[in-house]
Amino acid sequence: MIASLTRRALYALATSTEVESLVRAIPPAQDLAYSAARRYVAGTTLDEAIETVRRLTAAGLAVSLDLFGEGAADEDELAATVRGYREAAAALADVGGDVYLEIVPSHLGLDLGFDVCRRHVEQLVEVLPAGARLEISAEESRRTPQIMDLTVALAEAGAPLVATVQANLRRSPDDVDRLLAAGVPIRLAKGAYLESADVAHAWGEGATVAFIKLAHRVHAAGSAPVLATHDAVVREALLEALPGAGVEMLLGVREDDARELVARGVPVRVYAPYGDSWFRYWMRRVAEAQGA
Known part of the structure; x- marks a missing residue:
């Protein structure tokens, strides 16, 4: 308590x-x-962030680079955000290694309307380096319906994506099924926000059980889940049970674990956010x- x-x-x-x-x-x-x-931070500037990305990829780690921000309130702010993301995408083309661009839908105008956000995301798809994907962040449950609609619409249009599902949300099994039907790879997290009991399982045992069940659900459908967790017990049990599963970790958290997993041949991606x-x-x- x-x-x-x-x-x-x-x-x-x-x-x-x-x-x-x-x-x-x-x-x-x-x-x-x-x-x-x-x-926990890749830097306050893009140059600093790229140096962090190079360090991580040299160690055999994949990376998801994200520009800090959420809840964009006006078009001027959105224009600056899109420029920042486009500059990051261009920089990734010269880095080498397995690097994705992470995006936060509300940072790209989701609160101003579905079409506003989709238009801005599509601008990023246009400049994304070959082989890279957009990894779409999860946000509070109030935004989840639109994020799922956005993800599926972009996937149906051919955008290279990875979706994030928060296992603690009670709606997530249906979201997983919908994403799998659309052919979208899934990064599974326990849940990053405080939510009410009517929409989410309790933090701790409830969320952990939901996470394990959803990981098995994704794998049973023929897709390799990405396990976004630092819970070593859950992670090791699932890696043993679900061949092909990968791991995603946060920059600055249990870095020794990340290196040990890479040495074992487990694909590990590190979330590396930057900005002011x-x-x-x-x-x-x-x-x-x-x-x-």
């Missing part, structure tokens, strides 16, 4: 504009916070450490 309350309190701080503004207004506080966050909007992401990592 205490851990749950701590996690909820930290998550509230992670989503607080006031707290972030306060920290950023005090240079020593911002420097201290970024020093703590740096292990790192504060909330870092606070979420701190919150998850209290209950993940």
Whole structure:
């Protein structure tokens, strides 16, 4: 109970504009916070991020590069985001290795309308390097229906995608079936947001059981799930039971595990976010450490 309350309190701080503004207004506080966050962040600039990507791919790891941000509120902000993503896509063409571009639908205008977001995503598909995919992030459950519609529509139009499914959401078995029918590879996570009991299984045992069941569901349909978890017990049990499954991990979390998995021949992809909007992401990592 205490851990749950701590996690909820930290998550509230992670989503607080006031707290972030306060920290950023005090240079020593911002420097201290970024020093703590740096292990989880590929950099604040694209150049820094690309250096991180090169380091990871040289170690035999695949990478998903993401530009921080969510909840775009206007077209000017969206235009800047699309430019940033396009620059990242162009940079990936010269990196080498197995590198995807991660996108957050609300960062590309989902809250302003389905068609707005799809138009911006399609601009990224046009410049995506050969062999790369767009890895579509999950967001809060209120956005999940539109994200699923967007993912399937893009896949039907031929876009190279990977979808993210949060196992804790009660709707996820149906989403998995829909994505599999559309031929979309699935990255399976336990769940990254605090949700009400009517839409999500409880954090902990409930979400873990749902994760295991969905991983088997994906594999039984002939698709190799990507297991986005740092839970070593669950991960090892599923890798043994589901030949071909891969693993995705967060930058800065259990890096020794990632290297050991690569040495065993397990495909491992590292999520590497970058940009100036790192504060909330870092606070979420701190919150998850209290209950993940």
